[in-house]
Each structure stands twice: as structure tokens, then as C-alpha cells.
Amino acid sequence: MAHLSRLARREEIARNGVNEAPTLPLLAIKEYLCFRCCQHHEKLLRCKGCQKACYCSKECQIDDWRIIHKNVCRVLRDVNDIESSEISSDLDWDHYTDDIRRKILFIKQLPPAKLTQNQEGDVTHVVSAQPYCATCYLTRYQLACQGVPLIPCKTCHFVSHCAKCPSNHTQDQCQYYNLIGQLEMYRLRHFEIYGTVSFIQTVGDPCELDEYRPLSSYDSWPDFFMTVPMRALQADDDDNPEYFAISATEGSTISMTIVAALEAAIPNIVDKQAITLHILGATSRESSYMLLLEDLLHLLPRLKHIHVVLCGPNAFGPISQPPREIGQDLEMYCCPECTGKGRRRSMAFFKGFYHEYARKSTSFKKPDLAVLFNSGRSQDAVESWAPTTRYLVDSGINTVCTTYTEREAMEEVAELENLHAMFVLRPEVNKWRGLVPWPELMEGKEHSAWYQNYYWYIFRGKEA
CATH class of the missing domain: 3.40.50 (Rossmann fold)
Known part of the structure; x- marks a missing residue:
């Protein structure tokens, strides 16, 4: 069962302090893996609240809500409100990263009662690594507000482009991201077997x-x-x-x-x-x-x-x-x-x-x-x-x-x-x-x- 896997229990393992546990994988944030069990599934269920977390099953979604997502979801919805108010047609990488830094600052300035330190780390990770169009630099949520799908690369799963823009990442960049993804999957497998990162x-x-x-x-x-x-x-x-x-x-x-x-x-x-x-x-x-x-x-x-x-x-x-x-x-x-x-x-x-x-x-x-x-x-x-x-x-x-x-x-x-x-x-x-x-x-x-x-x-x- 997925909920008995080490990956699905990573926060519990980290709290016990015996071994380090992996953080939320980049491939999960990029909507290739489940947020809870970190397994790949062709059709992931999206959280209807924040629309940034995805799951392979209702079971994993319920577990994640209980373990961490209940508080995280509220803050991610606040981030979505910021994103929906700053949609622009004239963005580049520098403008995009400036926007991300402003959102991270917003998260870090929240009252301590809003998020634990670990939850804050997860939220900033999700916001900074979230899927976006590498041509027009709108996030998946911003594009969804306009009814425009975001299409991930089927090879590396890291770089995406929206339905209005062409894909523009090179073969070398794709290979680089593919290596990052393969190494991440390898680390997750290692943790599942040995209980250490x-x-x-x-x-x-x-x-x-x-x-x-x-x-x-x-x-x-x-x-x-x-x-x-x-x-x-x-x-x-x-x-x-x-x-x-x-x-x-x-x-x-x-x-x-x-x-x-x-x-x-x-x-x-x-x-x-x-x-x-x-x-x-x-x-x-x-x-x-x-x-x-x-x-x-x-x-x-x-x-x-x-x-x-x-x-x-x-x-x-x-x-x-x-x-x-x-x-x-x-x-x-x-x-x-x-x-x-x-x-x-x-x-x-x-x-x-x-x-x-x-x-x-x-x-x-x-x-x-x-x-x-x-x-x-x-x-x-x-x-x-x-x-x-x-x-x-x-x-x-x-x-x-x-x-x-x-x-x-x-x-x-x-x-x-x-x-x-x-x-x-x-x-x-x-x-x-x-x-x-x-x-x-x-x-x-x-x-x-x-x-x-x-x-x-x-x-x-x-x-x-």
C-alpha cells in the first residue's frame, strides 16, 4: 500500500531524527509524481483549492491533507490571488524570478501561526519550482485563469510551454533536466529501500x-x-x-x-x-x-x-x-x-x-x-x-x-x-x-x- 511506503511517511521519519528524509520532489511539483507517495501516475488528481498539488489517488490526497496540506493549501491560495492580479504579456526570466522572490517574501512574512518551519519550506519550494511556460513566463495557474493549457516536455518533465507558445528549450537543456529527474528518481528509490537520503x-x-x-x-x-x-x-x-x-x-x-x-x-x-x-x-x-x-x-x-x-x-x-x-x-x-x-x-x-x-x-x-x-x-x-x-x-x-x-x-x-x-x-x-x-x-x-x-x-x- 502506498500509505505504508517510506516516501509517504517521510515527515514522520524526519521527525524521529534517526535519518534524514527527502523533501517534496521537484518532479512532484512539476506534476509528474504524486505529492504524497512520490509515485508516477498518468492521470493525477489536482487539489481543487490551491490547484498546485497533485495526487495519484484520493487516499494519498486525504493523507497529505492530514499530514501537511491543510495549512499549506490556504497559503498557496493566497499566492494564487497574487498571481492572478499580476498577469502580464511582457515577461522574461528576470521579471519572472523577481515575481517569485516577491511571493517568497510574502510567505516568509506570514505570522508564525500560519505555517510551521517545515510547512514554510514546502510552500516556498512549491512556489519557486512551480510549472510555468518557458516562453511567455506565465505560471500554470495564471494560464489556467485564461483557459490556456500548459504542456510539459514528455522527455524531461521539467520544462513546459503553453498552448499559445512554441517549445523553446534545447536538446542539451532537455538532457540536463532529464539527468536531474533521473537522479531524483534514483534518490527516492534509495530512500524507499534504505531509509536514508x-x-x-x-x-x-x-x-x-x-x-x-x-x-x-x-x-x-x-x-x-x-x-x-x-x-x-x-x-x-x-x-x-x-x-x-x-x-x-x-x-x-x-x-x-x-x-x-x-x-x-x-x-x-x-x-x-x-x-x-x-x-x-x-x-x-x-x-x-x-x-x-x-x-x-x-x-x-x-x-x-x-x-x-x-x-x-x-x-x-x-x-x-x-x-x-x-x-x-x-x-x-x-x-x-x-x-x-x-x-x-x-x-x-x-x-x-x-x-x-x-x-x-x-x-x-x-x-x-x-x-x-x-x-x-x-x-x-x-x-x-x-x-x-x-x-x-x-x-x-x-x-x-x-x-x-x-x-x-x-x-x-x-x-x-x-x-x-x-x-x-x-x-x-x-x-x-x-x-x-x-x-x-x-x-x-x-x-x-x-x-x-x-x-x-x-x-x-x-x-x-
Whole structure:
């Protein structure tokens, strides 16, 4: 039964906190999958209220109404009122995304009683990714108000055109969206089987000193995969090896970016026996991939001990740990070969801002590397991040930062330049970014993509 599937119970699984669960799939918002069970059906039932949610059956519609859609539907109807009042015959991509941003702002300014945080996330996701005509830039609802059907591409299911406009997306764009859709279906299948959205692929065995190669000597992920044996967790014979490898880079980008940054910032990194990492702005995402940091022990042959501090207001540490206090060091699992060689991994948590940890904790020690993965500090919680940024520059800590887009990277660098930071590496595309493309819905060019850790840069202290 669909209602017993993991996908149909994804919110319940997420609330239990044992595993992450997928958000509402893009292919559901694009009206190819059911909003509740996430299965494809040729004829989906549309919600008569908001007209933005679709279901494979009455059963799924009733379940979704009970679980989430009752509150969401009301807000989506309000969004429809906005859309029906701003129908224009002179739109382009920039105007369309401006309209989307205004609607997102409307949603975010609603009283907290209207939507929970998770419901707000679902609504903004539905509004930003909703079907629209890629020629005249009217949404499906706006076109329906005029009695004009919207026709989705039968190959990629992402791009649509209305009955009045020709289809104008290229074959390359169609292939790009088809890959996004195939990878999304693959992730949904993986969650249904294993109950997790994480794909874990680790460096197979520790390398010896005479086998050591810096990551800068590899051309790309494919070059690395062809050279270094990898070990996949939770994969079966029916898995698509290519899709698994691509999906696994969503996690492996964490360990690989860290190793590449250590090699760029510390010339003698191969000789170090102990490394301390501070991961700033850490959330459950970083916590869920901590197993992958054993890759450092496998790629750096003399390394004996990695200590990681996950720091941030939303750091996913022990529930009993008080805010703004460093927790006890926790010893983490190592593979039998590393354990046999006396290698160790340990970690600790600090639930608060990094500048508070640095200035108030008696246990604070300057790390070999501070890491900010996709912090968004130029766009979100700007005032909260500012003291941390100043501290990192003033203290001379090696710091690597990643962003989803080039624009974010340049905004962050502008702030650092005002602080006279010295750059070890200027912003550039990160060779070790995740390989899963995510469609850019509101920024950048139409049909463009962002990636995990897409751009990166490294700074240390101030200019002389």
C-alpha cells in the first residue's frame, strides 16, 4: 500500500531524527509524481483549492491533507490571488524570478501561526519550482485563469510551454533536466529501500607513503575514481553504479574539499600526524557525513589523529549538551586497518557562534583549518556572521569557504577585502564540488544549475 511506503511517511521519519528524509520532489511539483507517495501516475488528481498539488489517488490526497496540506493549501491560495492580479504579456526570466522572490517574501512574512518551519519550506519550494511556460513566463495557474493549457516536455518533465507558445528549450537543456529527474528518481528509490537520503562512498584503503598523491594531481572526480579504489555503503546489485557515484559526491565533497584545502594551505601537510578541524555553521548535514572524514586518514599516510569540532547555533550534538558549552570529546569509529595502525578520529560540539567559542571556551585551540560549507553568510544572518568573520581574519586561521554560486563567493570576498584578508586561493570553481546538478530557480541564468560546494576560496590572516 502506498500509505505504508517510506516516501509517504517521510515527515514522520524526519521527525524521529534517526535519518534524514527527502523533501517534496521537484518532479512532484512539476506534476509528474504524486505529492504524497512520490509515485508516477498518468492521470493525477489536482487539489481543487490551491490547484498546485497533485495526487495519484484520493487516499494519498486525504493523507497529505492530514499530514501537511491543510495549512499549506490556504497559503498557496493566497499566492494564487497574487498571481492572478499580476498577469502580464511582457515577461522574461528576470521579471519572472523577481515575481517569485516577491511571493517568497510574502510567505516568509506570514505570522508564525500560519505555517510551521517545515510547512514554510514546502510552500516556498512549491512556489519557486512551480510549472510555468518557458516562453511567455506565465505560471500554470495564471494560464489556467485564461483557459490556456500548459504542456510539459514528455522527455524531461521539467520544462513546459503553453498552448499559445512554441517549445523553446534545447536538446542539451532537455538532457540536463532529464539527468536531474533521473537522479531524483534514483534518490527516492534509495530512500524507499534504505531509509536514508545519504549515499556513502569512502576511499577504500589507507595509502602508504610511497603511494601518496596530492589531490591537485588529479584532473577531476572521474580521474580520481579510476585511480583510487572506493568502497560503497548501502548499494546493491540493482544500483546504477554511475548514479551512485554521482550521488555519493554530495557527501564526499566534504572530505575531498577539506583535504584539497589542507594541501593548498599547509605545504608540509603530508608530514603532519595530527590535524584539528573546526567546521563552522555546522548542521545535521555535516554531522551525517562525519564517517567520510576517515578519508583523511586514508589519503594522508602519516596522519594518526583527526579532531573535529562542529560549531554553530544548529550544530547537531548531544541533546543534553547545554548551549555555548563545548561538549566532551567523542571517539569515532575507524576501519579495522586504521585502528590496527593506532589511528583515531574524535569530535566535539559547540552549540553557539564560533567567535563565542573562540573567546569564551578555555578548551579552544587554534585549528589547522576552519571550514565554512555553503554558509550563505553574505545573504542570511549577516549580522550574526560578521564577528566570526572578523575573528577568523584577525586570528590568522587557515579558512576555506565554499558557496553554491559565484555571486555568493564574490559577495563574501568583498567583505573579506574590506577587512584586508590575505587570500591563499581566490574564488574559483571547486574541482571537488558535488556532481549532482540542482536547477537554479531564482538566481542566475535560466536553465542553469548550482552544486554542493560549487565555488571555493581560502584565506589566512591579513595582508602584510
